[in-house]
Amino acid sequence: MFIDKAKIVVSSGKGGDGHVSFRREKYVPAGGPDGGDGGDGGDVIFEVDEGLNTLVDFRHVRKYQAEHGEPGKKKRCTGKSGEDLIIKVPEGTVIREASSGKVIADMSGGLRRYVILKGGKGGNGNMHYATSTMQAPKYAQPGQPSRTLELMLELKVIADVGLVGFPNVGKSTLISVVSNAKPKVANYHFTTLNPILGVVDLDGAPGFVIADIPGLIEGAADGAGLGHEFLAHIERTKLLIHVVDAAGSEGRDPVEDIKAINRELSAYESEIGNKKQVIAANKCDLLEEGTDALDRIREYCAETGTEVFPISAVTGKGVKELMYHVSGLLAQMPAETKVFEQEYDPEEMLVLDASEPFTVTYDAKAKEYVIEGPKIERMLGYTNLETEKGFMFFQKFLAENKIIDRLRDLGCKEGDTVRLYGHRFEFYD
Numbered sequence: 001m002f003i004d005k006a007k008i009v010v011s012s013g014k015g016g017d018g019h020v021s022f023r024r025e026k027y028v029p030a031g032g033p034d035g036g037d038g039g040d041g042g043d044v045i046f047e048v049d050e051g052l053n054t055l056v057d058f059r060h061v062r063k064y065q066a067e068h069g070e071p072g073k074k075k076r077c078t079g080k081s082g083e084d085l086i087i088k089v090p091e092g093t094v095i096r097e098a099s100s101g102k103v104i105a106d107m108s109g110g111l112r113r114y115v116i117l118k119g120g121k122g123g124n125g126n127m128h129y130a131t132s133t134m135q136a137p138k139y140a141q142p143g144q145p146s147r148t149l150e151l152m153l154e155l156k157v158i159a160d161v162g163l164v165g166f167p168n169v170g171k172s173t174l175i176s177v178v179s180n181a182k183p184k185v186a187n188y189h190f191t192t193l194n195p196i197l198g199v200v201d202l203d204g205a206p207g208f209v210i211a212d213i214p215g216l217i218e219g220a221a222d223g224a225g226l227g228h229e230f231l232a233h234i235e236r237t238k239l240l241i242h243v244v245d246a247a248g249s250e251g252r253d254p255v256e257d258i259k260a261i262n263r264e265l266s267a268y269e270s271e272i273g274n275k276k277q278v279i280a281a282n283k284c285d286l287l288e289e290g291t292d293a294l295d296r297i298r299e300y301c302a303e304t305g306t307e308v309f310p311i312s313a314v315t316g317k318g319v320k321e322l323m324y325h326v327s328g329l330l331a332q333m334p335a336e337t338k339v340f341e342q343e344y345d346p347e348e349m350l351v352l353d354a355s356e357p358f359t360v361t362y363d364a365k366a367k368e369y370v371i372e373g374p375k376i377e378r379m380l381g382y383t384n385l386e387t388e389k390g391f392m393f394f395q396k397f398l399a400e401n402k403i404i405d406r407l408r409d410l411g412c413k414e415g416d417t418v419r420l421y422g423h424r425f426e427f428y429d
Contacts, residue, residue: 005152006153015119016069016122017072017143018036022136040120042068047089048112055093097346117148118147129422158209161238164243165244165245169250170313174241180198244279246284246287258297280322284310285317360410369407372421
């Protein structure tokens with residue numbers, strides 16, 4: 001079964017908590033802190049698998065969780081890091097944030113591997129917090145929490161050329177004749193439901209990948225039938241072969257068919273409506289003598305400068321000429337495949353929860369101002385204060401959360417000591 005959309009939930013691994021312990025040996029009865037660090041949580045990684053061509057596996061499993069990091073241990077032993085979770089997807093899968101629909105990553109072109117969620121860092125053990133004034137710290141840093149994202153996966157086929165047209169105009173027959181694709185071919189009134197890819201090989205000319213896009217119906221751009229799903233597969237193609245039943249064997253007028261399909265393409269997305277087209281006037285072997293159907297098609301297409309190739313997919317007449325013409329057009333076009341740009345970066349968007357509490361108090365005994373709370377713990381877990389960038393983020397965090405204002409209100413002056421768990425700083429105003 002071909003499945004081209006799936007909604008899943010992914011979670012990174014939680015970082016292991018730092019450990020609180022003290023060195024206790026026979027001849028060292030009051031040793032210093034030796035609590036080890038927690039292990040890092042596992043990342044969530046998407047990878048392209050060339051052997052996949054559908055998202056059907058995601059119908060059965062909707063939730064994916066990377067492994068958590070282990071807590072730290074005594075004797076300065078670091079906990080084991082969690083295993084990364086690697087999720088395999090077909091080439092051409094677009095990963096979106098489910099609620100906004102914004103693109104996170106497009107697994108095509110040069111992007112074969114993408115870390116979508118980083119695991120939480122393991123917390124520092126209490127061995128890091130010993131100072132001259134606090135030689136037996138009973139505090140260890142908790143590991144960073146797991147992060148969770150709800151994602152919409154959408155597979156958009158990657159092909160140079162797309163075959164479009166109403167059901168039963170001969171698209172499946174044409175792709176079976178010109179490529180290695182072997183679709184079921186018959187006079188089905190319900191049309192092909194799966195995009196079918198084939199490779200066209202030509203003597204003395206560059207080959208290309210062609211996709212039989214399932215037959216469209218009027219109202220497809222508004223979601224009628226499976227319209228949106230079908231039209232989405234045209235977005236990456238560089239050129240369209242618009243197949244029309246020149247003989248009107250289904251009782252429809254070929255010129256009106258061309259107009260109707262083009263309306264759907266333009267209504268869905270202007271970029272699709274503006275793609276280069278070649279008209280394949282199929283079933284010419286069924287045309288009755290004296291009919292003016294081909295002349296009418298040519299006359300209409302002349303207004304838009306669209307080339308018309310009379311063909312018969314069944315007998316092969318005109319098919320080779322059409323394929324060589326398409327190869328020549330592709331040679332004049334840019335080689336790159338359309339890639340959807342990132343609109344949502346989880347690392348930037350999954351920010352600290354503004355509702356998490358914190359407190360700012362004064363410890364009269366230690367003569368220090370103390371900042372505590374879950375929000376502060378999380379910020380310290382995500383921030384390396386030993387780097388310039390990390391310390392700048394720390395200062396910005398204090399200002400944006402009005403912590404500086406609270407310190408001033410409590411009487412904190414320049415040169416006073418401010419404590420955040422195991423960290424101490426002199427206040428500068």
